[in-house]
Amino acid sequence: MLFFKNDYGQGCIPEILELLSKTNDESINGYGQDPYCKEAEELIRSKMPDSQVDVHFIAGGTLSNISMIKHLLRPFEAVIACDTGHIATHETGSIEATGHKVITVPNASGKLSASAIRKVYDDHMLQFEHMVFPKAVYISNATELGTVYTRKEIEEIRRVCDELNLYLMCDGARVGSALMSGVDYTLNDMARWFDLFSIGGTKNGALIGEAIIISNGMLKPYFRFVMKQSGAMLAKGWLLGLQFIGLFKNDAFYKIAKHQNELAQQIQVKALELGYPLFVKSETNQVFLVVNHNEYEYLKKRVEFEIWDYWNDDPVIRFVTSFHTSQEEVDYLIVYLEEAKEKEQVSDRL
Amino acid sequence: MLFFKNDYGQGCIPEILELLSKTNDESINGYGQDPYCKEAEELIRSKMPDSQVDVHFIAGGTLSNISMIKHLLRPFEAVIACDTGHIATHETGSIEATGHKVITVPNASGKLSASAIRKVYDDHMLQFEHMVFPKAVYISNATELGTVYTRKEIEEIRRVCDELNLYLMCDGARVGSALMSGVDYTLNDMARWFDLFSIGGTKNGALIGEAIIISNGMLKPYFRFVMKQSGAMLAKGWLLGLQFIGLFKNDAFYKIAKHQNELAQQIQVKALELGYPLFVKSETNQVFLVVNHNEYEYLKKRVEFEIWDYWNDDPVIRFVTSFHTSQEEVDYLIVYLEEAKEKEQVSDRL
Amino acid sequence: MLFFKNDYGQGCIPEILELLSKTNDESINGYGQDPYCKEAEELIRSKMPDSQVDVHFIAGGTLSNISMIKHLLRPFEAVIACDTGHIATHETGSIEATGHKVITVPNASGKLSASAIRKVYDDHMLQFEHMVFPKAVYISNATELGTVYTRKEIEEIRRVCDELNLYLMCDGARVGSALMSGVDYTLNDMARWFDLFSIGGTKNGALIGEAIIISNGMLKPYFRFVMKQSGAMLAKGWLLGLQFIGLFKNDAFYKIAKHQNELAQQIQVKALELGYPLFVKSETNQVFLVVNHNEYEYLKKRVEFEIWDYWNDDPVIRFVTSFHTSQEEVDYLIVYLEEAKEKEQVSDRL
Amino acid sequence: MLFFKNDYGQGCIPEILELLSKTNDESINGYGQDPYCKEAEELIRSKMPDSQVDVHFIAGGTLSNISMIKHLLRPFEAVIACDTGHIATHETGSIEATGHKVITVPNASGKLSASAIRKVYDDHMLQFEHMVFPKAVYISNATELGTVYTRKEIEEIRRVCDELNLYLMCDGARVGSALMSGVDYTLNDMARWFDLFSIGGTKNGALIGEAIIISNGMLKPYFRFVMKQSGAMLAKGWLLGLQFIGLFKNDAFYKIAKHQNELAQQIQVKALELGYPLFVKSETNQVFLVVNHNEYEYLKKRVEFEIWDYWNDDPVIRFVTSFHTSQEEVDYLIVYLEEAKEKEQVSDRL
Known part of the structure; x- marks a missing residue:
């Protein structure tokens, strides 16, 4: 996970x-x-x-x-x-x-x-x-x-x-x-x-x-x-x-914060490209996406995250990056976000 | 007053x-x-x-x-x-x-x-x-x-x-x-x-x-x-x-409450007839009217009351009746409410 | 009482x-x-x-x-x-x-x-x-x-x-x-x-x-x-x-206080004379006496007062005078205090 | 120190x-x-x-x-x-x-x-x-x-x-x-x-x-x-x-507590032998000694401890042992306690 x-x-x-x-x-x-x-x-x-x-x-x-x-x-x-x-x-x-x-x-x-x-x-x-x-x-x-x-x-x-x-x-x-x-x-x-x-x-x-x-x-x-x-x-x-x-x-404080922000922003940018609505446009290390039920089910088997709120009936999910989050983890997350959408589109077409 | x-x-x-x-x-x-x-x-x-x-x-x-x-x-x-x-x-x-x-x-x-x-x-x-x-x-x-x-x-x-x-x-x-x-x-x-x-x-x-x-x-x-x-x-x-x-x-409690309500409702009914917008439709002994600036000035020289709120820029004023309020006082208040409106209409026509 | x-x-x-x-x-x-x-x-x-x-x-x-x-x-x-x-x-x-x-x-x-x-x-x-x-x-x-x-x-x-x-x-x-x-x-x-x-x-x-x-x-x-x-x-x-x-x-405040104090001090002085130990020497309108069990029983049938504390096993009782206390009431109380002691002395002698 | x-x-x-x-x-x-x-x-x-x-x-x-x-x-x-x-x-x-x-x-x-x-x-x-x-x-x-x-x-x-x-x-x-x-x-x-x-x-x-x-x-x-x-x-x-x-x-909790207690009890036993009055007889890892002014001055240059209270004018000092205290440190403390007393007796004799 x-x-x-x-x-x-x-x-x-x-x-x-x-x-x-x-x-x-x-x-x-x-x-x-x-x-x-x-x-x-x-x-x-x-x-x-x-x-x-x-x-x-x-x-x-x-x-x-x-x-x-x-x-x-x-x-x-x-x-x-x-x-x-x-x-x-x-x-x-x-x-x-x-x-x-x-x-x-x-x-x-x-x-x-x-x-x-x-x-x-x-x-x-x-x-x-x-x-x-x-x-x-x-x-x-x-x-x-x-x-x-x-x-x-x-x-x-x-x-x-x-x-x-x-x-x-x-x-x-x-x-x-x-x-x-x-x-x-x-x-x-x-x-x-x-x-x-x-x-x-x-x-x-x-x-x-x-x-x-x-x-x-x-x-x-x-x-x-x-x-x-x-x-x-x-x-x-x-x-x-x-x-x-x-x-x-050694200013680790700033480096960590920068690291956290950059990784989270990668996720946000990509999620937007993939068509996930933002609940709010974040500028820092938290990303809030509105997902539908199928996307939610797909993601929650692969990623630990929290449900922040509901937008109508759709869950608003939150991804947070930390000092410890790696680029590799972000890349995997983005793959899962893509797959959740593709699966969606496939099922739409069916 | x-x-x-x-x-x-x-x-x-x-x-x-x-x-x-x-x-x-x-x-x-x-x-x-x-x-x-x-x-x-x-x-x-x-x-x-x-x-x-x-x-x-x-x-x-x-x-x-x-x-x-x-x-x-x-x-x-x-x-x-x-x-x-x-x-x-x-x-x-x-x-x-x-x-x-x-x-x-x-x-x-x-x-x-x-x-x-x-x-x-x-x-x-x-x-x-x-x-x-x-x-x-x-x-x-x-x-x-x-x-x-x-x-x-x-x-x-x-x-x-x-x-x-x-x-x-x-x-x-x-x-x-x-x-x-x-x-x-x-x-x-x-x-x-x-x-x-x-x-x-x-x-x-x-x-x-x-x-x-x-x-x-x-x-x-x-x-x-x-x-x-x-x-x-x-x-x-x-x-x-x-x-x-x-x-x-001797059930004074109920008689007083009834008295208070009836007098207040007289005021509310009359105020509506006179064209004063209600801030809320009261069912008891408090009446909330929206008045304009001239009406407010006219009334406040004759009646003690409180400003409850503002509706846009107009004061919402509150009249409250008590165990002590008399029919005569209510009659006077209604006269003042009429006069405030008439003065208004006169000044409109001028 | x-x-x-x-x-x-x-x-x-x-x-x-x-x-x-x-x-x-x-x-x-x-x-x-x-x-x-x-x-x-x-x-x-x-x-x-x-x-x-x-x-x-x-x-x-x-x-x-x-x-x-x-x-x-x-x-x-x-x-x-x-x-x-x-x-x-x-x-x-x-x-x-x-x-x-x-x-x-x-x-x-x-x-x-x-x-x-x-x-x-x-x-x-x-x-x-x-x-x-x-x-x-x-x-x-x-x-x-x-x-x-x-x-x-x-x-x-x-x-x-x-x-x-x-x-x-x-x-x-x-x-x-x-x-x-x-x-x-x-x-x-x-x-x-x-x-x-x-x-x-x-x-x-x-x-x-x-x-x-x-x-x-x-x-x-x-x-x-x-x-x-x-x-x-x-x-x-x-x-x-x-x-x-x-x-x-009209300075009722001071007159009342003086009245209260004077009556209480009468009680205290007399109680001392009668041999009741004081729990504390009061200067105002409260009097604290140590009484024995018999005295207590005698008094409590005739006077409303409070038990304040205990001195060893003896109750410390409190008499308080108010704006409303009369000289007559104080006189009666003093009689009761005397009687409680006399009864005591009689029973001592028996 | x-x-x-x-x-x-x-x-x-x-x-x-x-x-x-x-x-x-x-x-x-x-x-x-x-x-x-x-x-x-x-x-x-x-x-x-x-x-x-x-x-x-x-x-x-x-x-x-x-x-x-x-x-x-x-x-x-x-x-x-x-x-x-x-x-x-x-x-x-x-x-x-x-x-x-x-x-x-x-x-x-x-x-x-x-x-x-x-x-x-x-x-x-x-x-x-x-x-x-x-x-x-x-x-x-x-x-x-x-x-x-x-x-x-x-x-x-x-x-x-x-x-x-x-x-x-x-x-x-x-x-x-x-x-x-x-x-x-x-x-x-x-x-x-x-x-x-x-x-x-x-x-x-x-x-x-x-x-x-x-x-x-x-x-x-x-x-x-x-x-x-x-x-x-x-x-x-x-x-x-x-x-x-x-x-x-591995029951470190108990071993540490035992260690702390034993070292403190060594100090207490020795202090008593040396004639330091105990403020209270401790059974655990805190020791409370009454010291006089000269003893206090001698000790405080060599040991970090707290003044807990005063006994008349003499300080009550507290020694506490921890998981980290060593036998060697205790031995040194005992030497200082001896020296503080000896110095005292020397000055008494002068």
Whole structure:
């Protein structure tokens, strides 16, 4: 079976495995206060020379979002997200469990717009204390649908946030893929735009871990209290530091993301040529195709993937590439996509 | 100024005021464990002869919803409501503050449908533990838009809830108005349909207070713990018992609701005749009219009311009748509505 | 039966009942934004000429504590209280339900000391982010044991709070009794000392309601959001305003408290003379006596009171006086206390 | 510098590192639903043949406690722990952040007693809904002070829990050390005694991870929802499964615990001989010594350790052994302990 199920289905890049071995017998301080975490922090800081940021490491994406949002909001404040946002869908109400409403607005290709944010804000101000106070804006970049915000889109959102005095955060579980999708911005820009954001390791070649970047000076104090309370502070914290040394020392982070994107784009281009409708036009390492029942049956015997949604009655299937996906695997997948169509056309003709 | 701003803008019916005076010098047990609360409970129970219900009294509507939903749900469970539901809009995130997501679906004239509930449930089951578990259904009756569920609609919802093993609750802040709107069901039916629900006093002639009715035997134990923790247990609890004695002893509850509805319906009928578009066709004591800018300016100098929403750029204004509203006040309001239109037509002709 | 069970066992002073009647037919703005609440606010402000305070009205004591503490603390912050503090005992975990730990220290006659606060703070700083951050100090005045903080004690606590940058709050459910116990401070001092505090109406002659006083300017914004979310904002909010007009217009508040204290002190003095050991020496309207089994049996047939605790095996019983308690009732109680002792001595001699 | 600071200061046993390498290139299902987690579950189940348990894997100890307690309790319910319990001290209020009170009672050598539990329960029942409902009992075994519950102690606690209908849970962050301290019980007994408990990997030779064992059939459903909501479900979940394969395949878990205990006991025995007072008599891999200022200064230049507390003004220092500690390191530590004393005696004589 080919594996295109997700981008967190294999271990990690060899560099990280080596670091684990090399440091295994050292005695190291716990809770992220060790030289390896420091080194990783510096490597990440060096990518954001225009900002003074704090860097923390957290084991997973849901914990990162819990910690960031719990840190940002007062009890009656809420976070605005689009309805496909990870916090609004696939985190089992973890944000609400911290006491906060996620105000959702319909997405446009997985994205939130500046105008939607303004509308939410204006609507809430009319009723003032009878409604939650929208205080933070959550975007994912790359989005859950594989799309990427343009510089212009983010700058517009930032402007609205400045004007309305809202915090802007980014769930960067797949920010590597976003940055390597051809956009004209970098982590340095992100540190200027976002009050805080995450850089995902798990879906970008690491075994485990997200880096949290806090740019807004007002938000730097006490984040470790929030982490600890949320269970987001690892005893052997250097485990996470090592991941990000592995990812950032020789820019493996970017190379992996580029690799993932390129292979996924090959699949998307070919699928389009073959006549598979796209559910959404992805720019990164996830591809969403609408397939009919026969195609689905043909593919699922040969490839591991997920059903994302339904388009009328047809399954929308998702192929994801990872740091580990090879050109050969992509070539095989494309062959299967061709065969699924041919079989289709044959049966059409019969 | 005429007052049509809401149904909680005057004190209470004289019966309640008298009860307050009469009992003022008695020494009474606190926290709702007194003979007056018992009497009120029995009066309410007598309206639901087919069920064995527990009755509790709570000072306000938000506290009632907090207590009921906190009591119903486990941490990962969520409540389904329509997007106009009071818990989804005008309670400042109080449900999320108890840790629970409110899953919203678009309303149809302020109502939730059985099919929408089923769809939410099915969608969530696909992702299982990665999403919240929808476990309770919240409806308001009468709705926030003045509409009322039919027997058939509620029975369909109840069937879906039975099938999917969901709790069904009703926010009855205006349940008096619902029952007096001409429907073919009573509190006795409601006690059979709903696992728990509230009977609103505040908007139906009382000074303060909602009665919580728990029909589902599994939900009866420990509700007082939840009340106390939520700050929903009043020290001088008999204050609330007295309200419901006043409302139910001689069926004042129903008479008030009928009175409120009839006056509001006079306004609605006349407004339609005058050519005011309805934002929604109300069946109870709230009337929603779309007015243009000149009409709005004319009316707001003479009548207190609220802007509910905007229809394109035109304000949607809301008139609400209360236990205290008189026929005379309604007659005046109708005159003003006529004058606003006439002035309009004059200015059209000029 | 005589009633000495608590100070919230009868309705309210006649002034308040009259205000309710007089305003019953007026049409009034909801949610505490009405002329009566304004008037009550001004009356209360006039007692604190040296401070600029915000005043809000909340239906009950638990809701007041929930709202104040939720407003004060960030997620990882905690409130220090003594182990007899109301929030630590008889509020069913309502503070924890908002997500915050109540750090308890042993009480001394129901009071918290400056040195205990400093010790808690120092202990927590040693472990920093691995423990909660103590950020607020909660005292009750009068305390749950009827004792009262001296000016010197509060000033010492205030100094520690200033030094350690802690918020200081006071649960004033019985602050009237504290102020009328012979202390050399007033509400004006309290407004200078406390960042925020409550003035209890329910146990001081009102039907319902506590006033929340916010002195610290940083804490003034957004309190109404917290109130609304907590279910602490009453629709017919003027009901609470009227209570405090009734209490403060002619200083009924102080007269009631004085009356309550004097009657209770008569009981305490006489009980001591009769040889009843005091559980704690009360300075206000609660009296705590240790009685033996026979005394207990004798009294409980004649008087309604509560068992507060046990001293070895002997019940500690509590007598409380209220605005409504008469000299005659106190005289009767004293007779019963004498008879219980005499019967005792007779049986001793047999 | 010698390292005796904690038992989570080095990587992991070689078996685990090998498993990580060996599986690094496989494509594996996420979220703990993979063959390696299954294998680890079976290995653990095989240690508890008398019970039917569910096994889950969670990255850290705080997350484990959060998930277990959130799963156990309804909103108004609380957990009883002793005042040295990890949830009561060093988890930054994470249990309160889920809305629940931790009711603490004074510890006896780090332990909670059956009689203390009964007293808490009885005290709370007197006030019923005005206090939290104590519903779960939390013990740590080994305790935070290195002591271990006897079979008799646990059985007495279990009996009280059965009688009072309380859940009994165990924080097994150091359960390996407890089981290898010479007690007459095993994991098989623990599965019978505890409704749910954790088996700590992090402090027993693993890189990361705790296993959660659910014995009580009523508690098995929906635990994965709680995990996911709490951020306790790892995307690359097999990482945790591999840890427990490494620990349990050849009983490394027990060998490590035995090793840790034996080395620590050597230190404790020698320290006693040298005249260092014990803060508490440890039975496991933590040793707590009271040292004077000179001894402290001498040792801290040569050994990494933590100050645990103060005994009067003397520091209580903690030495902890880990899977990685060698006999040679222990020998060196003992030499330093001797030298610190000798230097002391020399200076005494001068």
